[in-house]
Amino acid sequence: MKQGVIPDELTAPFWSAANESKLVIQNCSRCDRLQHPPAQDCGQCKSGENLEWKEMNGTGHIYNYGVVHDCPIRLLQDDQPFNVAVIMLDDDPGIQMYSHLPGTPVDDVPVGAAVEVVFEKSANGQKIPEWKVVN
Amino acid sequence: MTILISFDIDGTMEIGDPAGAVTLEMVKTARAKGIITGSCSDRPMSAQRAIWEQYGVEYDFVCYKHLLSDLKTQFEVEEYYHVGDRDDLDRKYAIQAGFGFFWPDEAAASPLLL
Amino acid sequence: MATGYAPSSMYRSREGMGIWEHKGKVAAVGVGHSPTERRWDERPETSVGAWSIMALRNAIADAGVEPDHIDGIVIVPETTTGAFWPDDKPLPQDVINAFVQTDDPLDGVAKLSVEWLLKNMPELTNINYSVYAPVCMSNALNVAAQAVGDGLAHTVLVLKAWHNLEGRYYQGGQNAQDAIGGTSAIRSLWGAPACYGTALQFAEYCRKYGKDHDMMTPFIINSRRNGLMFPEGYWAQHRPEELTPEDYQLARWIAKPANLFDNDIPIMCAASYLFTTAERAKDMKQKPVYVLNHVDSDAVPRGLTPTLDEVEAECALTGRKIYEGAGITAADLSFENMYDGFTQFHQFHLEGLGYRGIGFGDALDFYQTDISIEGPNPVSPSGGNIGSGRSRFWMHTDSIQQLQGRAGGRQITGVNAEIGVSGGPMPLGGNYTVWSATPD
Numbered sequence: 100m101k102q103g104v105i106p107d108e109l110t111a112p113f114w115s116a117a118n119e120s121k122l123v124i125q126n127c128s129r130c131d132r133l134q135h136p137p138a139q140d141c142g143q144c145k146s147g148e149n150l151e152w153k154e155m156n157g158t159g160h161i162y163n164y165g166v167v168h169d170c171p172i173r174l175l176q177d178d179q180p181f182n183v184a185v186i187m188l189d190d191d192p193g194i195q196m197y198s199h200l201p202g203t204p205v206d207d208v209p210v211g212a213a214v215e216v217v218f219e220k221s222a223n224g225q226k227i228p229e230w231k232v233v234n
Numbered sequence: 235m236t237i238l239i240s241f242d243i244d245g246t247m248e249i250g251d252p253a254g255a256v257t258l259e260m261v262k263t264a265r266a267k268g269i270i271t272g273s274c275s276d277r278p279m280s281a282q283r284a285i286w287e288q289y290g291v292e293y294d295f296v297c298y299k300h301l302l303s304d305l306k307t308q309f310e311v312e313e314y315y316h317v318g319d320r321d322d323l324d325r326k327y328a329i330q331a332g333f334g335f336f337w338p339d340e341a342a343a344s345p346l347l348l
Numbered sequence: 349m350a351t352g353y354a355p356s357s358m359y360r361s362r363e364g365m366g367i368w369e370h371k372g373k374v375a376a377v378g379v380g381h382s383p384t385e386r387r388w389d390e391r392p393e394t395s396v397g398a399w400s401i402m403a404l405r406n407a408i409a410d411a412g413v414e415p416d417h418i419d420g421i422v423i424v425p426e427t428t429t430g431a432f433w434p435d436d437k438p439l440p441q442d443v444i445n446a447f448v449q450t451d452d453p454l455d456g457v458a459k460l461s462v463e464w465l466l467k468n469m470p471e472l473t474n475i476n477y478s479v480y481a482p483v484c485m486s487n488a489l490n491v492a493a494q495a496v497g498d499g500l501a502h503t504v505l506v507l508k509a510w511h512n513l514e515g516r517y518y519q520g521g522q523n524a525q526d527a528i529g530g531t532s533a534i535r536s537l538w539g540a541p542a543c544y545g546t547a548l549q550f551a552e553y554c555r556k557y558g559k560d561h562d563m564m565t566p567f568i569i570n571s572r573r574n575g576l577m578f579p580e581g582y583w584a585q586h587r588p589e590e591l592t593p594e595d596y597q598l599a600r601w602i603a604k605p606a607n608l609f610d611n612d613i614p615i616m617c618a619a620s621y622l623f624t625t626a627e628r629a630k631d632m633k634q635k636p637v638y639v640l641n642h643v644d645s646d647a648v649p650r651g652l653t654p655t656l657d658e659v660e661a662e663c664a665l666t667g668r669k670i671y672e673g674a675g676i677t678a679a680d681l682s683f684e685n686m687y688d689g690f691t692q693f694h695q696f697h698l699e700g701l702g703y704r705g706i707g708f709g710d711a712l713d714f715y716q717t718d719i720s721i722e723g724p725n726p727v728s729p730s731g732g733n734i735g736s737g738r739s740r741f742w743m744h745t746d747s748i749q750q751l752q753g754r755a756g757g758r759q760i761t762g763v764n765a766e767i768g769v770s771g772g773p774m775p776l777g778g779n780y781t782v783w784s785a786t787p788d
Contacts, residue, residue, distance in 0.1 A: 101538075102525065102533070103526055103527030103528070104527060104528065104529075104530055104533045105527050105528065105530060107529050107530040107531055109530070109531055110530035110534060114530055135534070135651070135652070136531070136534045136652065137534070142648070163551060164548070164551070165540070165544050165547045165551060165603045165605070165606075166601065166603065166604040167539055167540060167541065167602075167603050168300075168602060168604065169322075169323075169541060169600070169601070169602045169603070170322075170539035170540075170541060171518040171523045171539065171541055172536070172539040173524050174526065175539040176321075179322065179326075180601070180604075181539070183538045183539065183540050183544065183603070185548065185652065185653060187651075193651055194651060195651030195652040196652070197537070197652065198538070206604065221527075222526050223527045227537060251386055251586075251587075252387075252514075276600065276608055277589070278589055278590075278592070278595035278599075278609075279592075279594060279595055280589070280591070280592045280594070281587070281595075298598055298599060299600070300600040
């Protein structure tokens with residue numbers, strides 16, 4: 100079970116969208132550039148004035164993965180070992196998200212495979228973007 | 235009844251870092267009762283052998299704690315136990331391998347070691 | 349005297365800056381270390397403050413200078429290995445009584461300020477330049493070299509210290525909580541341990557070049573062997589355990605493909621170096637080791653974690669900057685002491701340097717050749733963090749000592765120690781120093 104999430108000012112739109120089963124990513128409208136994790140300023144133009152949230156189409160590919168056997172987070176330790184994959188979004192492969200790849204056997208991860216976003220509940224009910232391999 | 239006890243080292247034995255509740259004398263006592271003993275620790279296996287030899291305590295095996303289940307193929311006994319201090323490693327690997335489990339304080343008070 | 353962080357202008361971050369303007373005009377002379385310990389036992393004499401003072405005094409004595417000749421100090425104020433003093437735990441009274449305090453009760457216990465050091469080292473009467481460098485000794489060395497070269501001070505102490513407290517690594521704080529803040533959740537909800545990012549890069553590296561984890565074995569064994577000949581190091585002092593191929597290859601995974609021995613062990617320790625001008629260094633006790641260049645990597649990954657492409661590009665850029673500023677080529681390196689804590693960084697650094705002519709994808713094959721201190725291609729003669737515990741400064745001490753000819757059992761013998769390079773930690777975000785036995 101993932102830890103719960105307490106949204107803060109910076110990330111509230113991301114988590115609110117997740118609760119509506121939508122994936123949004125911060126975007127600088129001036130640079131037309133997505134960035135994740137979200138930040139106070141655009142990583143390119145360094146301005147915070149043109150940041151907005153943009154909905155993604157919810158598809159991506161598995162870029163890479165590792166298998167976590169010794170996790171520092173107490174709530175996840177009963178689930179060890181587990182996959183932690185890096186997903187690159189189809190909207191912009193420069194945007195990465197982590198995933199436990201629910202439904203994919205441990206250490207049997209099809210690198211390069213297509214995935215789609217799903218939303219699962221964390222310990223406090225906040226929905227978390229996760230990714231499932233598209234069969 | 236034949237019994238095997240595997241000891242973690244750090245946090246479990248008096249010679250560990252940090253030191254734990256299980257003394258070398260307790261291990262010797264167990265051996266005197268005919269119990270098969272050795273260590274299953276994160277320490278390098280070569281270092282585990284060196285530790286037993288340094289303190290002059292005989293041992294039947296050394297292995298890594300995540301390989302605890304391998305002991306069952308090496309030693310056919312009636313009861314298997316592992317003593318360790320980490321819930322997410324020692325206890326978990328012991329349960330997965332079908333071993334009984336003692337925390338160090340429990341082991342130090344067990345008739346098997348006294 | 350208010351102390352602030354070094355300005356970005358002190359770092360050499362760009363390619364095309366030419367040969368460093370102070371090449372060969374700055375030298376390291378003295379080396380000082382504290383002992384090591386796994387965790388603090390909460391005695392005053394083993395606190396991070398006490399050990400910092402010890403390391404500084406040892407460096408001063410090693411250089412053979414009078415304390416009042418020292419006019420500058422560069423330190424890293426952060427001392428944590430990942431352990432933080434609990435808010436609700438009172439500090440031991442004998443620790444409070446043993447030192448002159450600053451306004452911050454954790455000063456000298458879980459952090460370090462120049463103010464605290466100067467209050468507790470009354471012999472340093474002439475410090476008129478002080479500056480902080482973030483996180484690592486590698487960074488502080490860059491700042492110290494530039495400060496001496498620029499004439500901001502002529503005799504400078506550089507210090508990095510580490511504290512480690514009771515409890516397991518990174519198991520407390522937010523990792524033990526049922527819910528965490530939204531910003532950190534975006535990175536940390538999935539439970540990746542510290543080595544995960546490097547393990548990912550290594551996984552991609554293995555897929556791309558057809559390598560595997562077991563090929564790291566000779567590097568691990570070599571590093572521990574060298575570390576056991578480092579009397580200042582943790583393993584040599586406390587647990588002189590060599591590693592065998594079986595020990596390494598069967599060890600449990602932390603984040604596959606990084607196992608337990610691909611990770612370094614957090615420890616308490618402190619080290620200091622004395623930097624001065626090449627001119628003044630001639631009159632000091634130890635042979636000067638000249639700084640030919642210093643380099644900063646300030647790259648930031650686009651995504652959550654650097655891709656292999658980003659790592660390789662940055663390591664190649666760092667290599668070019670190292671050689672450009674020092675006016676040397678890869679062929680001039682007698683040895684390399686690049687970072688290794690996690691082990692799987694090291695091959696990226698080696699390949700970026702083009703050490704002994706290797707290119708990307710070659711390092712693990714190179715590890716299967718003679719990489720010992722006795723051979724022609726010494727790799728990590730310090731043994732690094734893997735050989736001596738997490739300090740991120742063994743490689744600098746070793747580089748200085750190699751070039752002074754006083755590395756003891758670790759002294760390289762297959763080649764003459766003339767020029768070496770050390771630095772790290774991360775391929776994206778490291779600092780590097782080029783050292784030489786001669787000023788040109």
